[in-house]
Amino acid sequence: MDKHITWLDSPTDIMVSKYTSASELKPYIGSFFKIRSAVFILCMEGTIECSLNSSECIIKQHNVITLVPNSFVEVHTISPDIELYLVAFSSDFMGCVNYIRSTMNCITYIYRKPIMPVPASTACLFKDFYGVLSGYTTRLHTVVNKEMTKAIFMICSQGIVGLYKKNERLDEHELDRYTEIFQNFLDLALKFYTTQHNVSFYAEKLGLTLPYFCTSVKKAVGRTPLEIIVQIIITDAKAELKGTNLEIKKIAIGLGFSNLSFFNKFFRQHVGMTPQEYRGKSYTF
Structure with a gap:
């Protein structure tokens, strides 16, 4: 099995990159990544067929892509005429800005x-x-400090929020409470999904009745809490299967499954193939 990078993060607080050929991105094709950082991408030319958080997508010309921390990305194909611009903020830096709760108040729609x-x-x-930004971060005499990076992050994130508010019909009066519940649930799910698969655990953590919790999440994002938990588990399982050489039994235990048989059944139910079959699957460039 080819060696793939499982985790991707910015090596510095802020990183700015430009890609103008498919050959520059070819090493990423067929690999499954979990993104630690916050990433803002602009596609000026070309197309990319990929999976973002388990949803099949096609990135096209004049698309803006926002990847929140802990997003999952799998790249299938990249057209030769690709032209991408990327700004990434490291996971260490993101710990200073409270990304989900404050800055990105459209997180449910971005999700x-x-x-x-x-x-x-x-x-x-x-x-x-x-x-x-590229000129700013590459000039040797410029000291890139956290306060300046925070200002740049606010410009990027608020620009994205503005786009979503302009393009999405958001009924804030109806969804404020539901959105808050979803955001809090998402925080908990990303923290506990390797040990807690039961929806009632999250409802209890949030101090909500199970029916109200399930209804609120459904109204916020159109999916049930269980569907979201399953999505997170499956996407992490895929990342481990494609991006590491860990024994499948160890992957299962690491994701909170008591035995390999139950994990195999769970994975097959939601992916349509066994973990072994998925690990052997590849995409052609």
């Missing part, structure tokens, strides 16, 4: 729809902004 199409004029403005 459902990480890809946002923008007009060509807006894409060009974003491209110019990436150019400014």
